Amino acid sequence: MLTQRQDDILHLIIHNYTNLGKPIGSKTLMEEGIAASSATIRNEMKTLEEYGLMVKTHSSSGRIPSLKGYRYYVDHLLEPEKLNQSEIDMIREAFGRDFHEINDIIKQSAEILSHLTSYTALSIGPDVRNRRLTGFKMVPLNNRQVIAIIVTDKGNVENQVFSIPRDVDSDDLEKIVQIINDKLINEPLLTVYQRLRTEIPMILHKYFQTTEGILELFNNMLNEAFEEKIFVGGQMNLLNSDQVQDVDQFKAMYLFMKNSQRLNELLSAKDQPIQIRIGSELGNDLLSDMSLIQANYEIQGHGNGTIAILGSASMPYSKMFSLLDVFRRELAGTLNEYYRSIDSFG
Structure with a gap:
């Protein structure tokens, strides 16, 4: 542990340097209230330098804090400043x-x-993991692209533009949206995530020859919803x-x-x-x-x-x-x- 005077010197050097960006010398420390001679202060600064808590610059006799010095300051000397x-x-x-x-x-x-x-x-x-799915819809952008939107009960909205597989038309999309909403709305996202891998593919296969593209899209969007x-x-x-x-x-x-x-x-x-x-x-x-x-x-x-x-x-x-x-x-x-x-x- 440092002496009280060494603590005071290190505290003042860090306080002044972090606010002014200039090396701090013994004269400044005396003006700031260190009750010792300039020679004594320089000796203390040299000791702190030997401890690895500060570094002497080439351009002056002043010192600046080292990373180790900042760590010591944060652990032992930091006093939160009151905001105005x-x-x-x-x-x-x-x-x-x-x-x-x-x-x-x-x-x-x-x-x-x-x-x-x-x-x-x-x-x-x-x-986000305890949130529920409260909305899913697809909005056409052009003949081959739609924007898919997922909404959760806590105000999160995820959207993603994707290309429609060539064998899926607008009526198919409406049916997919209806199935998703009928089966998954108000379910926790974790449950939605699981059912998209088990129950939903089987239901979609009753209506469509291929559902790979649609399921991949929804899977990607849920990954977005889960991502922190x-x-x-x-x-x-x-x-x-x-x-x-x-x-x-x-x-x-x-x-x-x-x-x-x-x-x-x-x-x-x-x-x-x-x-x-x-x-x-x-x-x-x-x-x-x-x-x-x-x-x-x-x-x-x-x-x-x-x-x-x-x-x-x-x-x-x-x-x-x-x-x-x-x-x-x-x-x-x-x-x-x-x-x-x-x-x-x-």
Whole structure:
């Protein structure tokens, strides 16, 4: 463990550096209230450097935090910064619009958070596995294409354009829709998923010579409905950051941000309301100089969701911690209100 003075010095260096982006020297620390001589402070800074908690820059006698220093700060020294009322009002105002489905809220939350923080924001909505199928229809687009729409009882809407098999006409499509709705409406998605592999093919075969294309379509759409969607706000904030040094890294980062499976894996830890992971803790070499602040929330009866920011390891942790805490509560409140409106309407 560090001494109290070393704690104070590290705290002030990180607080100043994350807000100003400049190396911090002994003179600044004296002005900030460290009651010691300049020589004593420099000796303490050298000790902290030897512990691997900070790094001396080449351009001055000042120090900047190391990744290990940030980790120590988060674990032992972080004090959440109180948000001012205008910041809280801004978050509430952003959620004060009308939303037409759950994914609208989740997508908007990522965009709002990215705008507020200037970091890349990631948002995952509550679990979907207990939802029920409440609607299925096909809308013709032209002679050979239709858009198929799946609706669940919790406001999720999935749609997909597909080509009609040549041996299926419009009357066939109406019959298929009728069968699906008669047999599967108001069933849990898991039940729908199972019956599409057992009962429904046998029923369809009574009416059609081939049903492979239609069943494949519905299967693909249900996979979409089951998928834990992740929405990204402010993607270019990350791609344009100082952490991206060359074209190859830009390409790799771009592909990473487009890979929903890898992003979901990044946010898979959900055992704490708010957690901060730094550098190698993110499990990806691309993110070795970055930090992720992840805030989790629970919607009673509807599962858990996650909102997070990804950016430089030198982000102002105390401010971002508080902002994420307020944000997750406002997001959960918005989702709860939406679910109540659906339940009361139903």
